[in-house]
Amino acid sequence: DIQMTQSPSSLSASVGDRVTITCRASHRIVNYLNWYQQKPGKAPELLIYSASRLQSGVPSRFSGSGLGTDFTLTISSLQPEDFATYYCHQSYSSPRTFGQGTKVE
Amino acid sequence: QVQLVQSGPEVKKPGASVRVSCEISGYTFSNYGLNWVRQAPGQGLEWMGWISPYNGDTEYAQSFQGRVTLTTDTSTSTLYLDLRRLKPDDTAVYFCARSRGRDHSFDIWGQGTLVTVS
Numbered sequence: 001d002i003q004m005t006q007s008p009s010s011l012s013a014s015v016g017d018r019v020t021i022t023c024r025a026s027h028r029i030v031n032y033l034n035w036y037q038q039k040p041g042k043a044p045e046l047l048i049y050s051a052s053r054l055q056s057g058v059p060s061r062f063s064g065s066g067l068g069t070d071f072t073l074t075i076s077s078l079q080p081e082d083f084a085t086y087y088c089h090q091s092y093s094s095p096r097t098f099g100q101g102t103k104v105e
Numbered sequence: 106q107v108q109l110v111q112s113g114p115e116v117k118k119p120g121a122s123v124r125v126s127c128e129i130s131g132y133t134f135s136n137y138g139l140n141w142v143r144q145a146p147g148q149g150l151e152w153m154g155w156i157s158p159y160n161g162d163t164e165y166a167q168s169f170q171g172r173v174t175l176t177t178d179t180s181t182s183t184l185y186l187d188l189r190r191l192k193p194d195d196t197a198v199y200f201c202a203r204s205r206g207r208d209h210s211f212d213i214w215g216q217g218t219l220v221t222v223s
Contacts, residue, residue, distance in 0.1 A: 001167075034210040043200055043217055044150065049210035087150055091209035095166045096140070098150040
């Protein structure tokens with residue numbers, strides 16, 4: 001199985017801050033890396049797919065980068081609605097594993 | 106619009122079985138794979154399995170092998186999750202999610218169904 005390791009597990013930030021979350025895969029996954037945002041009591045929502053492609057309707061302050069094993073999600077200027085938990089997810093092979101999550105507080 | 110609407114909360118005793126459904130609308134049912142993902146209270150996301158509504162092919166996470174079955178009913182565009190021999194650790198919110206095309210990202214999710222085993 002491919003293990004996905006996110007860091008940090010939580011972070012404290014303020015509105016307007018630039019936020020970066022990293023995700024490392026235990027094996028190469030090309031660009032089959034996706035990012036989701038989840039708010040309490042809600043289903044996750046797709047933000048970024050194929051490592052760097054912005055899902056339709058997602059604000060452009062969200063961006064993704066990386067290839068192979070190391071990936072990054074960046075929020076260029078944190079907005080009040082961005083306080084949530086973020087998960088990376090590899091869709092390269094089965095089982096389709098998730099990172100443990102990063103809570104942005 | 107595309108929607109995945111799940112069945113309501115369930116309370117089960119240990120050792121019992123549960124069926125959770127996910128009704129799809131807004132797109133051609135057979136065109137996309139479907140997944141189940143669960144989330145225990147206060148925990149992260151755990152992928153359980155995938156099914157192709159087109160041909161019934163399935164993949165399951167090893168940790169659920171033998172206890173889980175994914176099926177679809179193309180006449181009603183409904184996805185089902187059957188989980189057997191329930192344990193208190195199976196208490197979680199269960200989500201259905203659509204796999205999109207070549208990148209296999211999960212682009213549309215159901216609202217979640219709470220299953221409590223107690």
